[in-house]
Amino acid sequence: MPVKNRFAELLPEITEWRRDIHENPELLFDVHRTAAKVAGLLRDFGCDEVVEGVGRTGVVGVIKGKTDSSGRVIGLRADMDALPIKEQTGLPYASKVPGKMHACGHDGHTSMLLGAAKYLAETRNFDGTAVVIFQPAEEGGGGGREMCQDGMMDRWGIQEVYGMHNMPGIPVGHFAIRPGAMMASADQFDITVTGKGGHAAKPHDCVDTTVVAAHIIVAMQTIASRNVDPMKQVVVSICTVETDSTAHNVIPQVVKLKGTVRTMDPGVQDFVERRVGEIAEGTALALGAKAEVNYVRGYPVTMNTPENTDYAAEVAKAVSGHVDTDTAPLMGAEDFSFMLLERPGAYIFVGNGDTAMVHHPAYNFDDDVIPFGSSWYAGMVETRMPAA
Ligand SMILES: [Zn+2]
Ligand SMILES: [Zn+2]
Numbered sequence: 385m386p387v388k389n390r391f392a393e394l395l396p397e398i399t400e401w402r403r404d405i406h407e408n409p410e411l412l413f414d415v416h417r418t419a420a421k422v423a424g425l426l427r428d429f430g431c432d433e434v435v436e437g438v439g440r441t442g443v444v445g446v447i448k449g450k451t452d453s454s455g456r457v458i459g460l461r462a463d464m465d466a467l468p469i470k471e472q473t474g475l476p477y478a479s480k481v482p483g484k485m486h487a488c489g490h491d492g493h494t495s496m497l498l499g500a501a502k503y504l505a506e507t508r509n510f511d512g513t514a515v516v517i518f519q520p521a522e523e524g525g526g527g528g529r530e531m532c533q534d535g536m537m538d539r540w541g542i543q544e545v546y547g548m549h550n551m552p553g554i555p556v557g558h559f560a561i562r563p564g565a566m567m568a569s570a571d572q573f574d575i576t577v578t579g580k581g582g583h584a585a586k587p588h589d590c591v592d593t594t595v596v597a598a599h600i601i602v603a604m605q606t607i608a609s610r611n612v613d614p615m616k617q618v619v620v621s622i623c624t625v626e627t628d629s630t631a632h633n634v635i636p637q638v639v640k641l642k643g644t645v646r647t648m649d650p651g652v653q654d655f656v657e658r659r660v661g662e663i664a665e666g667t668a669l670a671l672g673a674k675a676e677v678n679y680v681r682g683y684p685v686t687m688n689t690p691e692n693t694d695y696a697a698e699v700a701k702a703v704s705g706h707v708d709t710d711t712a713p714l715m716g717a718e719d720f721s722f723m724l725l726e727r728p729g730a731y732i733f734v735g736n737g738d739t740a741m742v743h744h745p746a747y748n749f750d751d752d753v754i755p756f757g758s759s760w761y762a763g764m765v766e767t768r769m770p771a772a
């Protein structure tokens with residue numbers, strides 16, 4: 385099963401959808417135009433069911449195979465949202481919306497899954513049901529979580545689920561995947577340190593919040609260096625320090641710290657959450673101040689199920705012949721993780737070649753990736769639910 389010939393024929397059409405979506409980027413859950421286009425095309429293809437408004441603005445399409453003796457249901461997922469970036473590609477189909485850009489290639493993901501849906505609806509050469517999932521708000525809004533909370537997995541009886549993301553630096557036509565943790569968890573925290581402000585010339589009459597905050601920042605470094613097993617990955621970064629004074633001679637009453645935590649292991653994530661609280665509150669207490677911590681869980685670890693990782697890699701190998709099955713995990717986070725919490729499945733990278741990195745204003749999705757991506761999506765369905 386190399387790249388399917390049908391996708392070579394469909395390439396101009398899929399490219400046209402991709403460039404149209406690229407010209408009209410939308411953010412987070414506000415993907416109304418894109419979702420309407422997706423739903424309209426799915427209906428044109430003759431999908432058995434098309435439902436809009438899943439998880440606010442997500443779209444789900446159902447394609448039944450010629451037979452259903454297997455009773456199996458496979459979910460395939462793409463994301464639809466863009467980023468608040470000013471595009472600098474100078475391409476003829478560059479963004480027409482100031483300050484918004486498809487700089488993560490979700491226009492490519494959506495179009496490749498649309499291509500697979502068109503092919504699957506016209507061939508139906510499988511035994512079971514394919515569910516195509518188009519999610520909003522991957523870039524920080526938790527659209528995948530919203531679709532899951534909307535009951536998507538049970539409503540369509542999805543048994544396993546697969547996602548794909550393009551990756552600059554991996555050659556076009558190559559895939560990369562790994563079992564277990566593929567992308568990190570991403571949490572954020574706010575620490576409010578309250579002391580006793582006052583005249584900078586009279587520190588003995590104050591509780592100096594800036595000194596307390598500095599101790600907290602330094603002590604926080606011991607989570608990675610002294611607390612977590614060095615064989616396990618963790619990042620704790622404090623990125624914002626804000627005081628309630630801008631003067632040279634005032635000890636501030638309050639200092640606010642903001643930071644992020646990345647891990648590759650749910651156990652480490654729980655542990656770090658606890659240590660952030662203990663260190664901030666304990667350090668403040670020791671120095672006579674008070675620290676309040678607000679720790680907010682973001683995206684979980686994107687955890688590929690080993691068995692499904694093998695299925696995904698086999699199909700990728702059949703499509704392109706080039707699969708790295710032990711790619712390094714990334715410290716970025718991915719909203720598809722919520723779907724993988726509910727069902728077994730896998731998330732794979734498809735090479736985007738030598739382009740600017742995702743989230744860069746000069747990034748561009750390479751349309752030559754389309755036949756590989758669409759073939760992989762369709763191949764997952766035909767391989768996991770072979771025609772009876
Ligand atoms: Zn992104
Ligand atoms: Zn992305």
